[in-house]
Amino acid sequence: MYYEPRVHVMPQGSSSPSRMAIVARRLGFSGIIVMSINGSGDIQGLDAACRIGGISVARGVEVTSKDPRSLKGRISSLRDRYPFLAVHATSEPMLREALDDPRVDLVVNSGFRLTVPEARSARRNQVALAIDLQPMIRLRGVSRSRWLDLQRYNVRVARKFGIPLMITASPRSHLDLRAPRDMIAMAHILGISREEALDALRLPGRILEMNQRRWASPGVEVLETGQNEERGI
Numbered sequence: 001m002y003y004e005p006r007v008h009v010m011p012q013g014s015s016s017p018s019r020m021a022i023v024a025r026r027l028g029f030s031g032i033i034v035m036s037i038n039g040s041g042d043i044q045g046l047d048a049a050c051r052i053g054g055i056s057v058a059r060g061v062e063v064t065s066k067d068p069r070s071l072k073g074r075i076s077s078l079r080d081r082y083p084f085l086a087v088h089a090t091s092e093p094m095l096r097e098a099l100d101d102p103r104v105d106l107v108v109n110s111g112f113r114l115t116v117p118e119a120r121s122a123r124r125n126q127v128a129l130a131i132d133l134q135p136m137i138r139l140r141g142v143s144r145s146r147w148l149d150l151q152r153y154n155v156r157v158a159r160k161f162g163i164p165l166m167i168t169a170s171p172r173s174h175l176d177l178r179a180p181r182d183m184i185a186m187a188h189i190l191g192i193s194r195e196e197a198l199d200a201l202r203l204p205g206r207i208l209e210m211n212q213r214r215w216a217s218p219g220v221e222v223l224e225t226g227q228n229e230e231r232g233i
Contacts, residue, residue: 001030002180003204005106006062006086006130006168009034009043013172017049021057023174028181031056031205035086038063039078058208060084062108068097079103083211084204086130099127105207106130106166111147114154119161128164128203129154133178133186137169151190165192165200 004024009017017034024032032055036043039061049057061082065071071087071094079085086106089095098107099118102125109129114122122129135147158165167187169178178186184197192200 001056001205002028002201003031003033003056003208004029004168004171004177005033005060005084005166005204006108006132006170007032007034008037008170008172009045012037015172015174017043017045017057018052019174020171020177021049021052021055023177025052025055027177027179029055031058031208033058033060033084033204033208035060035062036082037061038074039081056205058083060086062086062088064088064090065094068093071097072101075101075103083208096121100125102126105211106204108132108170109154111150113150114157119157119163122158122163123161126164128166128207129158131155131165131167131187131190131192131200132170133167133183134170134176136186136189148190155191159196164203165196166203167192167197167200 007020009015009020021032034043034046034057036059046059059082061078063071063074063078063085065074075085084105085103086108087098087104088108088110089098090110092112095107095109095112096118098104099121104127106128107130131151139147167183169176169183171177180201183201184194187197
């Protein structure tokens, strides 16, 4: 099951959730995650998109903030409201804070090199790193070369420390969506193997499934079988 984990629809984007879902299904995705920025209101048309057959449409939230302290507060207020939570890290302090928080599912890195302490935090907390392919399409010349070098470096660090990856085209329009096979080919340019790319495309679905289950504590799931039971995972 392949997922596009970072879909922005109207008003942040230019396409409706239904249009995104229909095109994503045609391209070969099993699901998409429609992101709300900081939980700012209901996403218009999301219920209609969820009724489209052949594709799963999930709600997610992308958290942004000006400083690490307010970031932590926003994560606390939004985590229980969404089955998928991403942080868009626009500064290195924000990146460090996000990778050090086990409540975060995905971190979108806005152009910073991963340090060893950050990589260790991501591995310890099982926070996934987004490989955003949109700049590969948009950038040209020297800017594109620098971006490629940075992404290749971060991919090597992620592999060394066992940091989970997700691949996204960060679509804001149905025209921005890319088929899984195209994303796998683009990821290969960054040094990501086919097997790693397939795992990265499947990971959002696995995280959604885990987050929608009930956990009494890490590794202990609460089951509903007439009365609550706990099972060690």
